[in-house]
Amino acid sequence: xxxxxxxxSCDDHMQLGKDHWVNHMxxxxxxxxxPQMWPTQxxxxxxxxxxxxxxxxxxxxxxxxxxxxxxxxxxxMQDPKWGEAGARRKYFPQRFEDIPKSVYxxxxxxxxxxxxxxxxxxxxxxxxxxxxxxxxxxxxxxLAVVQAYNDGGAEWHAAxxxxxxxxxxxxxxxxxxxxxxxxxxxxxxxxxxxxMLSEPSHNxxxxxxxxxxxxxxxxxxxxNLGIPVHWHGSGGLRMQVPxxxxxxxxxxxxxxxxxxxSAQAQFLPNVMxxxxxxxxxxxxxxxxxxxxxxxxYILEGCDxxxxxxxxxxxxxxxxxxxxxxxxxxxxxxxxxAGVELRHKIGLKNIMWEADFPHSTATFPESWKFVDxxxxxxxxxxxxxxxxxxxxxxxxxx
Numbered sequence: 001x002x003x004x005x006x007x008x009s010c011d012d013h014m015q016l017g018k019d020h021w022v023n024h025m026x027x028x029x030x031x032x033x034x035p036q037m038w039p040t041q042x043x044x045x046x047x048x049x050x051x052x053x054x055x056x057x058x059x060x061x062x063x064x065x066x067x068x069x070x071x072x073x074x075x076x077m078q079d080p081k082w083g084e085a086g087a088r089r090k091y092f093p094q095r096f097e098d099i100p101k102s103v104y105x106x107x108x109x110x111x112x113x114x115x116x117x118x119x120x121x122x123x124x125x126x127x128x129x130x131x132x133x134x135x136x137x138x139x140x141x142x143l144a145v146v147q148a149y150n151d152g153g154a155e156w157h158a159a160x161x162x163x164x165x166x167x168x169x170x171x172x173x174x175x176x177x178x179x180x181x182x183x184x185x186x187x188x189x190x191x192x193x194x195x196m197l198s199e200p201s202h203n204x205x206x207x208x209x210x211x212x213x214x215x216x217x218x219x220x221x222x223x224n225l226g227i228p229v230h231w232h233g234s235g236g237l238r239m240q241v242p243x244x245x246x247x248x249x250x251x252x253x254x255x256x257x258x259x260x261x262s263a264q265a266q267f268l269p270n271v272m273x274x275x276x277x278x279x280x281x282x283x284x285x286x287x288x289x290x291x292x293x294x295x296x297y298i299l300e301g302c303d304x305x306x307x308x309x310x311x312x313x314x315x316x317x318x319x320x321x322x323x324x325x326x327x328x329x330x331x332x333x334x335x336x337a338g339v340e341l342r343h344k345i346g347l348k349n350i351m352w353e354a355d356f357p358h359s360t361a362t363f364p365e366s367w368k369f370v371d372x373x374x375x376x377x378x379x380x381x382x383x384x385x386x387x388x389x390x391x392x393x394x395x396x397x
Contacts, residue, residue, distance in 0.1 A: 001119070001120060001161060001162065001391075001396045001397070002119075003119050003387055003391070004119055005117040005118060005119050006119070006383065006386055006387055007117055007118050007119060007352065007366065007367070007370065007386050007387055008118065008119050008120045008121070008122075008351070008352065008386070008387040008390040008391070008396075009118050009120070009121045009122065009352065009353050009354035009356065009366075010122045010286070010288060010329075010331045010351040010352065010353045010390050011122060011124060011232070011288035011289050011331050011333075011353035011354070011355055012122065012123050012124070012353070012354055012355065012356045012357075013072070013123060013124050013125065013126040013130070013355075013356065013357065013358060014123040014124070014125065014126060014152075014153060014156055014163075014165050015071050015073065015099070015103045015104040015126040015127065015357075016104065016126075016149065016152045017104055018036070018037050018070075018096040019036070020035075020148065020152050021034050021035040021036060021145065021148050021149075022034055022036050024147075024148035024151055024152070025145070025148050026144075029144075030141065030144065032062065033060075033061040033062065033137060033141060034145075035058060035059070035060045035065075035128050035129070035145060036059060037056045037057065037058055037059070037070060037096060038056065038057065038059050039054065039055070039056050040055065040056065040057050040064075041053075041055060044064075045057045045064045045067055046067060047067040047068045048068065048092075050085075050091075050094060052094050054094075054095060055094040055095065056070050056094065056095050056096065057069075057070065058070060058127055058128030059128075060128055060129075060134065060136050060145070061136040061137050061141070063136055065127065065128040065129070066127040066128055066130070068092040069092030069093050069094050069127075070092075070093055070094065070095060070096050070099065070127065071092070071093055071096075071099050071103055071104070071126060071127050071357075072092065072126055072127055072130060072357070072358055073092070073093065073100070073103045073126075073357035073358070074086075074089040074090060074091055074092060074357070074358065074359040075089055075355075075356060075357045075358060075359060075361040075363050076099070076100045076102060076103050076356075076357040076363075077089070077091045077092070077093060077098075077100070079100075089359040089361075090359070102357075103126075103357050106155070106156040106159035106160055106163055107159055107160065109121075109156075109163065110159075110160050110162055110163065112356070112363065112364075113162065115364055116354070116356075116362075116363050116364050116365075116366045116367075117366060117367050118354060118366060119162065119387060120161075120162045120163075120164060120390070120396065121162065121163060121164060121354070121356070122164050122166065122192060122193075122230075122288075122353075122390070122394070123153070123156070123163060123164060123165040123166060124166055124195055124230070124232050124288065125149070125166075125168060125195065126357075129145070129149060129168065132168055132169075132195050132196070132197065132232070133171065133197065133203060133204075134146060134170075135171075135172070135203065135204050138172070139172035139173035139174075139177070140173070142170050142171070142172045142173065143170045143172075143173055143177060143181070146168050146169065146181060147181065147184075149168050150165075150167055150168055150181065150184075150185045150188070150190060151188070152165075153165030153166070153167070153168075153185070153190055154185070154188040154189050154190055157189050157190065158189060164394065165190060165192065166190070166192055166193050166194060166195040166230055167181070167182055167185040167186075167190050167192075167193070167194045167195070167227075168194075168195060169181060169182060169194050169195075169196060169218075171197075171200055171204065171207055172204075172206075172207075175214055175215065175217050175218060176217070178217075178218055179217050179218055179221045182194055182218070182221055182222065182225070182227075183221065183225070186225050186227065191225070191226075191227060191395075192227065192228075192394055193222070193227040193228040193229065193230050193286070193394075194222060194227065194228075194229055194230065195230045195231075195232060196229055196230065196231065197210075197231075198210065198231050198263060198264065198267045199267070199270075210270070210271065210276075211270065211271070211274035211275075211276060215276075216279075219276065219279075219280045219283055220280070222283055223280045223282045223283040226282075226395070228283070228284040228285060228286050228329075228393060228394075229283065229284070229285050229286070230285075230286045230288055231264060231267070231286070231287050231288065232288045232289055233288070233289040233290065264287045264290045264294075265294050265297075265298055268287075268298050268302075268324075268328075269298065269301070269302050269320075271285070272302055272320045272323050272324070273302070273311070273316065273320070275315060275316060277323045277327055277328070278316065278317060278318050278323060281326065281327065283327065284327050284328070284329065284393060285327060285328045285329070286328075286329045286330075286331070286351075286393075287328070287329070287330045287331065288331045288353060289331065289355060289360075290330055290331065291330070291331075291332050291333075291335050291338055292330055292332045292335060292337070292338020292339070292341065292342075292345055292350060293335055293337040293338045293341070295324075295330055295338070295341075295345045296341050296344045299320060299321040299324055299344075299345070300321075302320035302321070303319055303320055303321050306319055306320055324346065324349065325346045325348070325349060328349060329349050329350070329351055329389070329393065330345070330349065330350060330351070331350075331351050331352065331353040332350065332351075332352065332353065332373070333352065333353045333354060333355060333360070333362055334360075334362065334369050334372075334373065335373065336372070336373050338350070339373050339374065339377065339385070342377075342381070342385070347381060347384050347385070347389075348384065348389055348392075349389075350384075350385050350389065351385065351389050351390050351393070352370065352385055352386050352387075352390075354366050370386065374386075
């Protein structure tokens, strides 16, 4: 891959078309259970009533999955016709035809990347499967939905090698099914990695804890294929403090990204002290949309506990900070504090993200944010954080 601009986003989002699942799943077998959009004016499906007629929502197995609108893309809705809400990145489109094509058409996305000076993008899911899960039905239904999603990802990557979708995994059909889908998608061209819940059992009580040996075949498969495991934002976890219902919708939207890091701050000690990271030394792990400022405290705290409790005597042979520096990565996009701590966190463990088309995205002025956060950073170090670490991790050379 040619590096033209010197910037790779390691957390953007892929929005598939409104008829994608209808066209990729058996209508005869799944009928109206298929993920699709229906018109509705029912207030229970409206996080915000914009007072617009002819509103639509995504439904999966008859359940609404996206009460804010038909796509999480406020950053792309800055056309003056959406008024102040659009200008302030608060507006979610209520009809698919209102979504800019840069959100859901791969070649139009590439044009937007050129406009913003971005070489490539690692792509997580967007509506209606932004959580990366399909727990609404049977294991067979989940697999059909997930396979359709991954086939859509393969289509995006075939359209441009600058678009790098992550594999969504099925959970309900057993670990053999999970591994088989990762391997199938890899053969179809999705070689960037998988996205996964930080704690599957937290989301579905029938699933095993992340640390359970049940998941070992998945770790082994990813290590063998050379693809990283990715957690996004809260990773499916929720803060212990319930979100206050007195927030305005705009305040609640602001609260989420700032608080999401706390889930990964809890999860990193879990995965490092479980032995999972050390047991698969060739497997890499990525925390997206979490920022950096919290990482050094976690590393120092884990090292402190490892030393004081002599955890190497219980099989945890490698110091936690060494595990992190050997195998783990974190993404950032607008903060200065984490960049100032880059040598402690690890120059090789930091990657940049744009988060397009979500509300915190840096588009269309990503380089303004880059230059601000990288002020005073030597060019060789900037190159590592802006693109080279991603090139090395994802084998993009």
